[in-house]
Amino acid sequence: MKTRGAVLAAAIAVAVLVAPAVARADEVFNWNAIAQGETVLLRPTAHGQLRGMAMVAGAMYDAVNAVDGRYQPYLVDLDEVASPGASTDAAAATAAYQVLLAITPDARHAALEAAYGATLLPIPDGPEKEAGIDAGEAAAAAMIASRQGDGFLANFIPSIGAGAGDWRPLGWPLAPVFDPDSWVANAKPFLLESPSQFRGDGPNPLNSGAYTEEFNEVKQLGELHSSKRTADQTAAAVFWQFAPVALYNRLARDLATRFGLNAADQARLYGEINLAAADAATVCWNNKYYFKFWRPRAAIREADTDGNAATIADPNWEPLFSSATPTTPALVTPPFPDYPSGHGCVSGAVLDTMADFFGTDKPEGGLTVISGRTLGGVQIAPRTFERFSEVRKEVIDARVWGGIHFRTADVHGTVIGKKVAHWVEKHYFQPLG
Numbered sequence: 001m002k003t004r005g006a007v008l009a010a011a012i013a014v015a016v017l018v019a020p021a022v023a024r025a026d027e028v029f030n031w032n033a034i035a036q037g038e039t040v041l042l043r044p045t046a047h048g049q050l051r052g053m054a055m056v057a058g059a060m061y062d063a064v065n066a067v068d069g070r071y072q073p074y075l076v077d078l079d080e081v082a083s084p085g086a087s088t089d090a091a092a093a094t095a096a097y098q099v100l101l102a103i104t105p106d107a108r109h110a111a112l113e114a115a116y117g118a119t120l121l122p123i124p125d126g127p128e129k130e131a132g133i134d135a136g137e138a139a140a141a142a143m144i145a146s147r148q149g150d151g152f153l154a155n156f157i158p159s160i161g162a163g164a165g166d167w168r169p170l171g172w173p174l175a176p177v178f179d180p181d182s183w184v185a186n187a188k189p190f191l192l193e194s195p196s197q198f199r200g201d202g203p204n205p206l207n208s209g210a211y212t213e214e215f216n217e218v219k220q221l222g223e224l225h226s227s228k229r230t231a232d233q234t235a236a237a238v239f240w241q242f243a244p245v246a247l248y249n250r251l252a253r254d255l256a257t258r259f260g261l262n263a264a265d266q267a268r269l270y271g272e273i274n275l276a277a278a279d280a281a282t283v284c285w286n287n288k289y290y291f292k293f294w295r296p297r298a299a300i301r302e303a304d305t306d307g308n309a310a311t312i313a314d315p316n317w318e319p320l321f322s323s324a325t326p327t328t329p330a331l332v333t334p335p336f337p338d339y340p341s342g343h344g345c346v347s348g349a350v351l352d353t354m355a356d357f358f359g360t361d362k363p364e365g366g367l368t369v370i371s372g373r374t375l376g377g378v379q380i381a382p383r384t385f386e387r388f389s390e391v392r393k394e395v396i397d398a399r400v401w402g403g404i405h406f407r408t409a410d411v412h413g414t415v416i417g418k419k420v421a422h423w424v425e426k427h428y429f430q431p432l433g
Contacts, residue, residue, distance in 0.1 A: 028266040059143040063132075067085075071429055075143060090132030095140045098140030149188075215303070276420050300317040344410045348417020
């Protein structure tokens with residue numbers, strides 16, 4: 001194993017030749033952007049991305065808070081790691097770098113070493129720099145240790161139902177496509193007490209008027225070639241089918257810049273939203289495999305089996321989220337249950353956490369969200385909003401427009417996310433003194 005001196009020397013040597021990856025205001029901002037870029041590459045699951053980003057953001061928060069000292073730590077003992085006067089940049093970068101080394105493939109490490117060296121190079125040598133590195137190393141070590149045996153990628157094959165309303169994966173029973181995210185249903189939460197802490201109210205009964213209404217809504221608006229869905233609704237549906245790690249961390253950095261957040265407050269913002277997002281995914285997937293409710297594609301194709309005379313089957317129905325929609329990568333009906341919506345849970349947690357952090361649903365200057373999705377070979381334009389709640393509402397609508405969720409799954413998902421956000425606000429990141 002390399003010594004600290006050897007690692008730093010190698011990193012700085014490379015950094016002399018390699019420019020920092022991001023033009024930065026400070027290293028908390030910079031390493032949040034670097035971590036976003038690295039964690040979106042993590043495979044095989046989207047929730048591996050959420051877990052990775054939460055690990056980086058939580059460690060950065062603890063490291064910077066060891067210097068700042070105004071808030072409760074997440075994992076470290078402030079009596080042991082408090083470092084007033086230390087270099088915040090060194091602390092943040094070291095925490096992020098060490099966690100990223102632990103969770104990314106070896107092929108990514110040279111680029112990380114270069115970025116780390118570029119961070120350390122302009123920081124004057126001395127006790128402040130060393131103390132910052134020490135704080136970052138302590139925070140990273142605590143985070144890495146806390147996630148050992150947390151259930152990441154643990155094998156979990158759910159039971160498959162065959163009746164009306166029962167979820168089963170696409171291709172069942174001949175060539176089923178199983179959920180690569182199923183492990184997250186039983187993962188160790190970062191902040192919650194258990195994966196089942198917030199149980200949803202469940203999907204609507206198949207013979208209910210509410211189910212009939214939502215069935216007809218998604219059948220019309222979510223159909224591949226719907227004449228009812230507008231061009232903007234189509235664009236919105238595709239826009240939001242993008243990694244939440246990228247959508248919301250970029251938004252957080254934009255807000256941090258606009259409102260002039262210092263390094264410590266940035267670290268707290270990034271820590272709060274990413275830890276909340278990861279736990280929202282866990283509690284969401286625990287709900288999914290508790291209720292195991294079918295997706296609209298199965299429900300519409302097999303409506304003649306649901307005991308509801310008001311739902312009319314269409315055995316050839318396909319959603320907008322189909323390989324026939326011109327976007328890369330291809331869109332599909334996800335291979336996991338409908339209820340509740342994963343994007344709803346994560347978005348609800350992040351957006352309500354942001355509103356709690358800034359103390360308002362309507363931040364001055366509004367909100368601009370950027371997606372990397374294309375439609376017809378053209379990148380979809382950023383979408384703008386005045387309120388966090390408006391973003392949440394569009395996420396709810398977009399999953400119906402995409403044809404992959406009943407509205408109740410989306411609404412209840414955001415409610416679960418809101419509960420996660422309020423739990424975080426009440427129990428973590430509290431001011432000291």
